[in-house]
Amino acid sequence: MPQSASVTNAPFHGESPSSESAPEVCVKIANFNAWYDSFQAIHDLSLDILRNQVTAFIGPSGCGKSTLLRWVNRMNDIVPTAQCTGSLRINDVEVLSPSTDVVHLRRQVGMVFQKPNPFPKSIYENVAFAPRLHLKLRRGELDELVEWALRKAAVWDEVKDRLNAPAFGLSGGQQQRLCIARAIAIGPELLLMDEPCSALDPASTLAIEDLIYELREQYTIVMVTHNMQQASRCSDQTAFFFEGRLIESGATDDVFTKPQQKRTDDYVRGRFG
Numbered sequence: 176m177p178q179s180a181s182v183t184n185a186p187f188h189g190e191s192p193s194s195e196s197a198p199e200v201c202v203k204i205a206n207f208n209a210w211y212d213s214f215q216a217i218h219d220l221s222l223d224i225l226r227n228q229v230t231a232f233i234g235p236s237g238c239g240k241s242t243l244l245r246w247v248n249r250m251n252d253i254v255p256t257a258q259c260t261g262s263l264r265i266n267d268v269e270v271l272s273p274s275t276d277v278v279h280l281r282r283q284v285g286m287v288f289q290k291p292n293p294f295p296k297s298i299y300e301n302v303a304f305a306p307r308l309h310l311k312l313r314r315g316e317l318d319e320l321v322e323w324a325l326r327k328a329a330v331w332d333e334v335k336d337r338l339n340a341p342a343f344g345l346s347g348g349q350q351q352r353l354c355i356a357r358a359i360a361i362g363p364e365l366l367l368m369d370e371p372c373s374a375l376d377p378a379s380t381l382a383i384e385d386l387i388y389e390l391r392e393q394y395t396i397v398m399v400t401h402n403m404q405q406a407s408r409c410s411d412q413t414a415f416f417f418e419g420r421l422i423e424s425g426a427t428d429d430v431f432t433k434p435q436q437k438r439t440d441d442y443v444r445g446r447f448g
């Protein structure tokens with residue numbers, strides 16, 4: 176059971192929590208290929224995602240960012256035409272193996288989508304729903320967990336007096352923070368975020384970016400974004416994709432200020448995309 180914790184604001188690009196020692200690999204992707212029917216969406220991609228860091232996936236529309244993200248938690252299992260080869264390991268366990276327990280995997284890997292998608296339930300129930308199904312908690316423990324997750328997602332103060340009100344009554348930014356609280360309540364170690372701020376106003380976007388940067392103390396985060404400022408503000412690592420291939424990856428500062436590849440340079444400078 177997580178302990179109560181409050182989220183404070185920290186400057187972007189502060190010391191990484193794992194900066195004292197070399198960061199460990201959380202997700203190891205090797206020689207990964209993905210198809211929809213005969214269309215190959217990802218070509219021979221190898222990439223290490225580092226633990227307790229925020230990794231931004233950037234690249235023009237259709238380059239395969241979401242496809243890769245959707246294989247990390249096997250969401251593509253429900254797409255009949257989707258197939259893949261290669262290896263995708265989380266903590267040395269092969270995600271793509273037919274014997275992988277997908278229910279367990281989805282507890283390990285939380286997902287936050289482009290548009291906030293709260294359940295048509297109360298604020299409390301949005302967070303309590305999955306823990307009630309999967310964890311054997313007494314009512315008091317569940318209450319504590321709900322409060323912990325809402326605090327961690329930096330939305331507690333705004334909702335604590337209306338926990339039984341419908342989640343749809345919250346603003347878009349509050350709903351997205353509620354969805355982050357829902358994702359972390361089940362105790363994942365990896366959070367996947369597919370353009371988590373694209374439906375939000377600038378103030379809510381900054382709040383979520385701040386939160387993402389904070390959350391990396393406890394979680395490994397992969398974020399798809401079309402917003403270059405956002406990638407440079409709140410990620411430690413950046414991976415640039417183009418036409419289904421990984422062109423370049425590395426520390427965000429390096430990718431943005433001294434990219435190795437001309438296509439990366441052109442993209443981060445907004446020359447195409």
Ligand SMILES: Nc1ncnc2c1ncn2[C@@H]1O[C@H](COP(=O)(O)OP(=O)(O)OP(=O)(O)O)[C@@H](O)[C@H]1O
Binds near residue numbers: 214239
């Ligand atoms: N369910 C699907 N069936 C067929 N093709 C698909 C499907 N999903 C994605 N694709 C194709 O695979 C390619 C990669 O798509 P993907 O959504 O991964 O790109 P993306 O980089 O996330 O794009 P965007 O930034 O626009 O979200 C695109 O050509 C897309 O049209």
